Amino acid sequence: MATERTGLLIIRAWVEEGSSAPLRAQLSMTSDVSAGMERTSVHSDVDDVGIEVEGWLREILRGPELIAP
């Protein structure tokens, strides 16, 4: 049965032409939208974005009592 809690993750991504690492990915996320956005991060590496998304999904699975501050 689904819980009432809903997480939200927004990735704003764009490319900075001419940069040595052209990807810009800004993540805003929460594991419970009723609490608003809990944190943001920025990355220029695709793998780092993947790791961040995976961590957020695992937080959703674990539930609020185990989420790191």
Added chain:
Amino acid sequence: MESASRDRVYRESVVRDVKHIRSTTRGPPLSSDALRVSVLGTFQFWVADHLLPTLPGGSQRLLAFLALRERAVTRFAAAGTLWPDATESHASSSLRSALSRLESVTRHAVVATSIDVSFADDVVVDVRSSRAIAHRLIDRDGVLRPLDLSTDSIAALSTDLLPDWYDDWVVIESEDWRQLRLHALEALSSRLTDERRPGEAIQAALAVVSTEPLRESGQAALVRAHLAEGNQSEALRVYRRYATHLHHELGIEPTKGLQSLVPSLHSP
């Protein structure tokens, strides 16, 4: 330092430069008896010069939804969007209930038929006029209106759409508006620089970098505006502040394109 903390420090630095813009973000309501709905920043419903007290949540959601739609929406689509987790019959029932609970003043703003719902033609919605300004600014071949190149336009483009609302239909509209307004503010800054109005060009560019510090086109617009005013030291300060922030966040340097804009970087 945590990424969020660094970002906060950077934004606070920019906000010190831009604080005089924020106080003019939302202008006074129209002087006529028009109904006016604001979705930039917090939700507000104005009747002439009077701001209605906070409306019930259900009424706010329905009115905000209609404010974001330029045309009439079928009841089926409105109900399915506003109550996505409900069954079709429950969503339709919730829409009827929300319409019936509108107070007399707000009910005048809504046209509801058996088929669809929309705002009445005379309801003024802030984001609609701001979008129109944005599109005129971005269209290099378009015809500008007299006030398009003004601090009023900077204010109209400086606020996010319902930033604390997380419904799917709001998040998508909010991101769409964010991208549009950032492009428009950069275009506005460029046009003001071309018009030899660097002070206002700086304000427009600051509105971009305070929203999105890592957006290099915004930083470039700010550097150009300072140079147009003859302030190389300010341009250099902006560059160094951005370079420091970029290094802390991502461990990289600004592009050669941005570096080439700052003459002081190439001085012997």
